[in-house]
Amino acid sequence: MAPKKLGLKQRYAHMTRGLDWETTYQPMDAVFPYDTFEGIKIKDWSAWEDPFRLTMDSYWKFQAEKERKLYAVLDAFAQNNGQTGVSDGRYINVVKLFLTGVSPLEYQAHRGFAFTGRHLRGAGPRIACQMQSLDELRHLQTQIHTISHYNKFFDGIGEFPHMHDRVWYLSVPKSFFDDARAAGPFEFMIAIGFAFEYLLTNLLFVPFMSGAAYNGDMSTVTFGFSAQSDESRHMTLGIEVIKFLLEQHPDNLPIVQKWVDKWFWRGFRVLGLVAMMMDYMLPKKVMSWKEAWEIYFTEAGGSLFQDLERYGLKVPKYADVATEAAEHISHQNWAVFYQYSHAAAFHTWMPDKEHLDWLSEKYPNTFDKYYRPRWEMWAEMEKEGKRFYNPSLPQLCQVCQIPMAYTEPGDPTKIAFRCTEVAGETYHFCSDGCKDIFDAEPEKYIQSWLPVHQIFQGNCGGATVPDVLNWYRMNVGADNMDYVGSPDDRLWSEWHAAKTREAV
Template identity: 40%
Template sequence: MAKMGIKEKYHAMTRDLMWDPKDYDYRTVYPLVEKEGIILKDPSRWEDPFRLAYNQYVKVQSEKDGIYHTVRNAFEANDGHARVIDSRWYEGVKAFASAVQPGEYMAHRLMTYIGRHIPIEAVRFATFNQAMDEIRHAQIEIKHYAHMSKMIDGLHNYQKTGQNSWFNTVTKSFFDDALTAGPFEALIAISFSFEYVFTNILFLPFASSAGAVGDENFAAVGKTVQSDESRHMALGMSALKMLLEEDDRNIPIIQYWIDKWYWRCYRIFSVIATLVDYYPRIRPISWKKAFEIYVEEQVFNGLFKDFRKYGIRLPKFAEDSIKEKEYYSHNTMRILDHYKHANMFRGFKLQPDDYEWLANEYPLFEEHYAPYFHRSDDNVLAGASKGLPGVCTVCHLPNEFPNPDNMAERWTQLSEYNNKTYATCSPGCKHIFDHEPEKYAQIWWPAEAYVNGELGTDLPGDLFKAWGTTPEEGGEHYSSDEHARWLEHRRHLGLDKKYF
């Protein structure tokens, strides 16, 4: 018998695994496959571009896990936490933990949902592998946070914080939106819009920052997670092309999904912009430069030029995101500073080198944002809000973004639905709400829920119980007990000594 090549092996090990229902109607087994209006003519010709069989997948992932855990064990054994250049970095790690790790688990659920409802063998096998990737990422990150919770605040009641904190509703609303969409929309939302367009800007800049400040553990987390993303990106690209090539009637449906999910992904990455520009004391790259490289150059000027032959244009609000790159991280940091007393991670007073770097990277920083942050130089709570924010009905971010064409004007938009007024943070989110108002009108608004007593009536005490945190875990970093403990740990290890 002739030896099989890679393509033949892939077909032998991944095809003919589908259940062909004989006693049940096809539409009963796959009730969602026609609900979105997507036309499938011959999906059997579509293949996973990686042609990865399960035994190969297990071997590769096992090797990557071995490398990561070796780095993690060394970091933990050698007091790596005390060796970062500035402990405020870990406030950013807490924010990343709160925003990203729950998303990894939700992405795992999404991939199983997509695989269950799209009856295409190659899609099903690719989403099966990605579902395992996502649960691996979630477990790796939880392992990291479990170790860090021994040294830093904010992570000791992680499950409750992830369920109830107002900050976490941004991530939850995004993935709940995708999970309640049809399977083809969910595929475009996650595999294309999230994975292909934005995954590089999620992991590469922040992992580089981790390495620059001395957090080798988190740098290893970023690298081992990012190493899976090439497969995820390939799935998103090939699935999108497959749907576009199946039938021209799919094109307007997919164009709306691209418009919607580009903006939804972009808004969820607002926190990443701040983590790149503010929390590391050494910054390998700014958010603006990362956005220009990974989104403008690679996606807008590269990928979407190739899509013109299908009749696909740039996402509807791409130009707005380009305008916002000058302000995005600063405005999000200001929002976080407003509510630093109500989070499981702290803000901090900017240092002279922070002002210098930000002014050099962002010419408009001095005029529009430096005066605000200077207010905290003598009073760390000078910018703190007395309450919780009113949030966007779609993305759940506070309605506190300025119009990039007029910085003195709030960008908040209003929509009417069923005799009620709903606020959104931007034209992009308003467009999404107006297209599906019945979906987003069901918003669970944290501030309203707290005021109505859903999480207790003893305010603010019951709020912190619901969040799984304490008031001491918010506020300002450099004046906190956590920072004092970190300095003492360094003194104990002799890391504060200087040799001339």
């Protein structure tokens, strides 16, 4: 008689929770020292619904299959000189922004989930976190491999890990994840698992991946597809964690609400980079940031919070402010990079008339009144040979670390200034959202590594802009400045001239 095979469900139970045990040589509290200090109360870890239902052996099998497909496409893309077929040379700057700003976050997520996978005492969440941790490492790896092909031709890509730790605007995504990873495991799960991977993920990945598809970047689209089934598992984990915490004890609600408020706002600030990418950097546009916000936050987020209402959880504080700001942030951010183009590792450009018309159409309430004149003024200056640069360093927000370029809700002509005093020293913020985060945990944010302050303290390679750019490993004259006239632009034009010659 053949030995009986285990059913899927039994097999899963044995291979996951069946491998867990109660420690006896050491008390459980000593083995899991991190899962109580945040104040979260768990009555019954076994009530955790495993969202993935995957065992490690089947996980490896699935992932290996996806890798084989991805690398086949990458090979084909390279052999076919796919880089010459994207919509325009400007598009590559989206890829640069992704690799320098987003891919290192995959690594941070890998580290963060490895930590939570070690330190939550329930076997269910530990297994889920462990797999997500591996996913995130895989995503970093596939992104590096995909984008390394562009590195053979275009500037601003090769030093991405070094830049991520040093360059002024990259401190925005970096500090976002540093903040989450410096928190306890439950806050990390709400910050990254729920707020980032569930609530806001469609505002990050959908724009980048559809942007790639619209602009002929089949390699990036393919790594997007390769990550898609992982992402849907991550979303399942994100929603499970919030439901689990809220079901376990009523005392958890105010703590979770505070984290949801905080990480919604922090995520919204980081996503400003995506807003700018969608409205200004994609040669062929998918939709405006405002439209994406309406679909993925106002509508999808609205029904999510309706669903979570039964636990007492409310829509994040300042969601209304973020929705109002959807009219402004892409224009304000691109303006920052336009005037600090000399210190950015990707190229900027002046939107042309067709592009301005598109923005006027997408932002009928605000663009013509506030932002179109700004571009027209700068275009005029460019024509006179006085391309506008900001010669000084910007004031940064102590929490999000973005230049304090955002305006008062309801008045796009006034910069929003907020401040707090702690132990006789003043700290400045771009918004009530960032100020609230600081005021809740000032000890944490008085330690912020603000790039502008670090430059003035002499910690960034020297006192002049060239010294600092050198310390960033920025290849001046190639990585930075306007696209028009850049080596990228010249290469792209040569490819196209060659294509035209061949066609004749």
